[in-house]
Amino acid sequence: MxxxxxxxxxxxxxxxxxxSAPTEIPRAYRTGxxxxxxxxxxxxxxxxxxxxxxxxxxxxxxxxxxLARVLADRKxxxxxxxxxxxxxxxxxxxxEIVVDSADVPAPELEALDGVVTxxxxxxxxxxxxxxxxxxxxxxxxxxxxxxLHVCVVPLDTVEVGVPEALARLVPERPTTLISGPSATxxxxxxxxxxVHGPRNLEVVIVG
Amino acid sequence: MSITALGTPTVPPRGSGNLRxxxxxxxxxxxxxxxxxxxxxxxxxxxxxxxxRLRVTGEVPDWEALRDAGAAxxxxxxxxxxxxxxxxxxxxxxxxxxxxxAADADEANALVAQLVRDTGSDEIVKVKSMATQExxxxxxxxxxxxxxxxxxxxxxxxxLGHDRPSHILVPAxxxxxxxxxxxxxxEMPGVDPDLDDNPAxxxxxxxxxxxxxxxxxPVAVSGANFGIAETGTLAVVESExxxxxxxxxxxxxxxxxxxxxxxxxxxxxxxxxxLLPRSSTGERMNPYxxxxxxxxxxxxxxxxxxxxxxxxxTAALADSVGREALHCIRCSACLNVCPVYERTGGHAYGSTYxxxxxxxxxxxxxxxxxxxDPNATLPFASSLCGACFDACPVKIDIPSLLVELRHQKxxxxxxxxxxxxxxxxxxxxSSSRRWTAAQKAGGIGGRIVAGKKGAISALPGPxxxxxxxxxxxxxxxxxxxxxxxxxEGRAAMAAARQEGGER
Numbered sequence: 256m257x258x259x260x261x262x263x264x265x266x267x268x269x270x271x272x273x274x275s276a277p278t279e280i281p282r283a284y285r286t287g288x289x290x291x292x293x294x295x296x297x298x299x300x301x302x303x304x305x306x307x308x309x310x311x312x313x314x315x316x317x318x319x320x321x322l323a324r325v326l327a328d329r330k331x332x333x334x335x336x337x338x339x340x341x342x343x344x345x346x347x348x349x350x351e352i353v354v355d356s357a358d359v360p361a362p363e364l365e366a367l368d369g370v371v372t373x374x375x376x377x378x379x380x381x382x383x384x385x386x387x388x389x390x391x392x393x394x395x396x397x398x399x400x401x402x403l404h405v406c407v408v409p410l411d412t413v414e415v416g417v418p419e420a421l422a423r424l425v426p427e428r429p430t431t432l433i434s435g436p437s438a439t440x441x442x443x444x445x446x447x448x449x450v451h452g453p454r455n456l457e458v459v460i461v462g
Numbered sequence: 463m464s465i466t467a468l469g470t471p472t473v474p475p476r477g478s479g480n481l482r483x484x485x486x487x488x489x490x491x492x493x494x495x496x497x498x499x500x501x502x503x504x505x506x507x508x509x510x511x512x513x514x515r516l517r518v519t520g521e522v523p524d525w526e527a528l529r530d531a532g533a534a535x536x537x538x539x540x541x542x543x544x545x546x547x548x549x550x551x552x553x554x555x556x557x558x559x560x561x562x563x564a565a566d567a568d569e570a571n572a573l574v575a576q577l578v579r580d581t582g583s584d585e586i587v588k589v590k591s592m593a594t595q596e597x598x599x600x601x602x603x604x605x606x607x608x609x610x611x612x613x614x615x616x617x618x619x620x621x622l623g624h625d626r627p628s629h630i631l632v633p634a635x636x637x638x639x640x641x642x643x644x645x646x647x648x649e650m651p652g653v654d655p656d657l658d659d660n661p662a663x664x665x666x667x668x669x670x671x672x673x674x675x676x677x678x679x680p681v682a683v684s685g686a687n688f689g690i691a692e693t694g695t696l697a698v699v700e701s702e703x704x705x706x707x708x709x710x711x712x713x714x715x716x717x718x719x720x721x722x723x724x725x726x727x728x729x730x731x732x733x734x735x736x737l738l739p740r741s742s743t744g745e746r747m748n749p750y751x752x753x754x755x756x757x758x759x760x761x762x763x764x765x766x767x768x769x770x771x772x773x774x775x776t777a778a779l780a781d782s783v784g785r786e787a788l789h790c791i792r793c794s795a796c797l798n799v800c801p802v803y804e805r806t807g808g809h810a811y812g813s814t815y816x817x818x819x820x821x822x823x824x825x826x827x828x829x830x831x832x833x834x835d836p837n838a839t840l841p842f843a844s845s846l847c848g849a850c851f852d853a854c855p856v857k858i859d860i861p862s863l864l865v866e867l868r869h870q871k872x873x874x875x876x877x878x879x880x881x882x883x884x885x886x887x888x889x890x891x892s893s894s895r896r897w898t899a900a901q902k903a904g905g906i907g908g909r910i911v912a913g914k915k916g917a918i919s920a921l922p923g924p925x926x927x928x929x930x931x932x933x934x935x936x937x938x939x940x941x942x943x944x945x946x947x948x949x950e951g952r953a954a955m956a957a958a959r960q961e962g963g964e965r
Contacts, residue, residue: 258563262721265565265776266543268471273782275541280534283527284733302746357760361711362677381739381747394761395710395752399703418732426693426728427557429758432735432751437703440743441616441632442639442661443503444510450615450665451672452703452750 288415295379295413296460302382306435307448308456315461322371322405323347325457329403331368337397339390340373344407355397364396369403369455375430377413378420382435384408384458385420387428395429404453406433410462477774479567479597481828483812487839490810497807500636504628504807507635508798514744515795515853522740531733533857536789539724540779546691546724547770553694557756559766564718566773567597574599574683574716575606577767581714583608583681587672589698589708590614591685592792593718593771595627596814596827599683610683611675613704615668622649628808628816630794631742636807639664672704682708682763686719687791688734689768692727695755696768699738699748709752715763720771722779722788734791737855742793774827783866787823789856796850796860802843811843812836818850822863830871838874841867898943905937912936 256264290298300310313321326334326348333351345352353367364370373391377384384406386392398404414420424430437452448454483490494500519525539546551561564570574594578586586603588594588610600610600621612621619634620627623645627633634642643659650671657667684705688697696717698705709715725734739748757766779785797803797817808816813824821840830838841864850860890900912918917933945951 258565258569261565262563262770262772262776263544263547265474265772266547266721266779269474269776269780269785270541270543271471272473272780273785275537275782275785277541278534278538280538281527281530284524284531284736285527286732305746306749365677378747383747388758388761395706396762399706399710417736418729421729421732421735426690426695426753427755429755429761430753431706432747432753434745434747434749436749437701438749439615439665439702441614441619441634441702442642442664444507444632444635445661447662447665449662450669450702450704451613451676451707 284418285416286418288419290379290415292410292462295415296410298415299377299379299382299413299460302379303435303456303458306382306438306456308382308435308458311457311459313459313461318344318407318459318461319347321459322407323349325405325459326350326369326371329369329455329457331403333366333368335364335367335370335397335401337372337391337393339393340371341391345371355393357394361396361400364400367401369405370397370401370453371405371407372398374406374408374412376420376423377408378415378417379413380416383417383420384433385424386431386433387424388430389428395431398431398433399452402453403455403457404433405457405459407459407461410460413460473780474772474776475566475774476777476829477566477596477772477827479773479828480595480814481774481824481837483810483836485812486834486836487810487812487843490812490836491802491806491843494806494810499638500807501805503636503638505804507632508804511744511798515741515798518740518744518746522736528733528736529855529857532737532791532855533789535725535730535733536722536791536856537786539726540722540785540788542726543721543724543779546726547721549691550689550694550724551770553690553692554756554766554768555694557694559694559756559768562767562769564769564771564773570597570718570769570771570773571599571602573769574718575603575608577714577716578603578608578681579606581681581765583679583714585609585611585679586681586683586716587611587613587675587679587708587712588617589682589684589700589705590617590633591683591718592630592814593685593720594683597718597771597773599718611672611679613672613675613708614700615665615702615704618668618672619645622646626809627814629797630792630815630817630819631797632794636809672707676704676707676711680712681714681716682712683716683718684708686717686723687738688725688731689719689723690725690728690731693755695728695753697731697751697753699735699742699751701743701749703750706750706752709754710762712763714765714767716767716769718769718771720773720775722775738791738793741795741853741855774829777829778823778826781826784822784826784863786858787819787826787860787863789858790819790823791856793855795853795855799849799853801845801847801849806843811840813840818844818860818864819858822858822860822867825867830867830874838871841865841871898941901941901943905939905941909936909939 375387436456616634629635639659803817
């Protein structure tokens with residue numbers, strides 16, 4: 256008998272010995288919440304700052320200037336971008352722009368001073384940004400290996416809570432939830448920002 | 463293909479691996495309690511995280527509704543386990559993943575080793591995983607000549623310290639910063655000899671040490687927090703980014719997942735991604751969560767293996783009461799609030815799963831065998847105070863499960879000294895004459911044993927456990943029944959009657 260048949264047979268035996276009926280799921284928790292733009296922004300920014308991320312807010316027209324300033328403040332000379340990033344975003348940046356592709360070995364990403372990407376959706380209440388591997392966000396390694404991630408978040412993609420944000424995702428896409436820079440609490444449960452992922456997260460909220 | 467059960471169903475076999483200590487819990491606890499440094503470290507850590515958890519669960523007005531939903535989803539999963547597992551298997555396969563099944567720890571270990579060998583690599587990077595700790599994967603791979611590098615900071619501290627994990631979430635919770643510094647200085651290749659005990663500097667040392675491994679080791683092994691039957695999506699929640707590194711950079715990913723880790727639908731994540739981080743690290747959300755479905759061309763590992771592990775889970779499922787322990791999402795909130803865990807630490811439980819949930823999960827996964835089995839002492843490692851039930855995000859009624867397991871242990875053990883004593887007491891109490899005689903004998907005997915100090919410090923034989931930590935006062939010269947029958951008693955009662963009549 257294969258292990259598969261063994262395990263499935265055991266489960267059926269167990270359920271025959273102690274029968275159990277399918278259960279109705281009570282979903283009385285909050286879903287479908289909305290908030291005005293400014294309140295959503297305030298909530299989201301508050302959470303991000305709590306995680307020690309850096310937050311900027313601008314209009315779509317101001318975005319190239321703001322990105323150029325953020326990168327200059329971080330002394331970024333070489334910035335990585337996913338192939339599908341809107342060219343106009345980095346129009347005011349005067350350093351080198353490296354367009355990523357799947358055949359670039361991961362260690363080469365370490366030579367980047369930072370990376371600029373878009374995002375899929377965000378959750379204000381938990382300060383979480385969802386990346387889903389779309390062309391303007393790139394493969395997962397791109398936002399992981401460099402030490403600085405500058406992430407652009409349109410305010411109309413910021414949902415109030417976790418249920419509202421998840422509902423906007425495509426499950427089968429490789430998805431990364433980011434809530435602040437990497438951190439550990441493994442030593443005496445004292446939070447330390449910055450372990451293996453990007454130690455610096457700059458969030459530019461547009462709208 | 464579906465399997466038709468023929469004949470009488472049998473209780474599935476128990477699991478094996480790191481699910482049994484070498485000492486009974488009271489003996490092991492006794493050693494651990496003498497380590498005051500350990501008690502200080504664990505006390506400080508559990509108190510810190512308790513306060514954080516209360517703050518972030520308190521700010522969610524629908525917390526109880528989320529707990530209700532979480533508990534119901536997990537109950538539903540167990541009721542529909544065969545169909546959901548087959549659904550997951552089909553969804554993962556459709557997206558280019560390969561699904562394997564393992565009936566026990568040995569099968570799972572052998573599968574992982576073979577899959578690693580097939581890649582030609584003799585080393586792996588690992589994401590912190592309870593399932594692989596449970597099956598003793600690292601030890602098995604080492605014997606097969608395969609080096610496993612733990613990449614979670616706490617797991618790294620445990621591995622470099624040749625130590626055992628003592629907490630589900632923070633395996634090195636029993637170590638303080640200066641101990642960790644010493645371990646790094648002694649064991650970490652290439653470490654800066656001037657390293658101090660600042661947690662940020664210790665984390666930085668781990669980052670440098672592991673970076674090269676992430677970039678070069680071609681195989682990763684992970685566990686899974688959730689597996690979505692509907693879509694075949696797997697999820698790992700973490701903080702440091704070591705999980706993202708392992709799940710993204712190697713060419714091959716092998717994930718070992720307990721069969722109870724399923725969620726029926728993607729939507730169910732909306733419940734568990736709220737319950738887990740707030741209960742676990744006391745954060746609104748953990749820094750990173752990775753979700754992947756099979757293989758994505760041009761992004762992440764191009765070979766993905768999922769191993770579905772039983773190892774005693776079906777034995778627990780066969781118990782209509784005990785199966786509730788399979789709802790556990792490994793948040794560790796119950797450990798952090800437990801007055802027993804806080805004092806003994808995790809090692810005393812002898813299992814991968816310590817604390818209140820470990821005391822119910824371990825005996826069910828691995829069984830309570832002969833009377834001397836350390837696992838048979840775990841259901842007694844509790845004062846039944848109920849703090850764990852209140853803290854559990856999926857409402858596992860741990861105190862009731864402990865009582866049920868105590869009952870099962872007593873049933874299995876047959877006529878013990880305790881049972882014999884109860885039987886004798888029942889016989890004596892069933893007759894007024896016999897009870898009076900027994901009390902009289904006990905009173906005289908007890909006062910002789912107690913002597914002039916009026917207290918008994920050591921009862922003989924198996925009753926000695928009662929007096930190991932307390933004295934018993936000597937029995938009074940006169941029992942209540944003797945006093946009732948005396949002149950003094952009769953006079954007191956007559957006075958009371960008169961007083962009552964006057965009112």
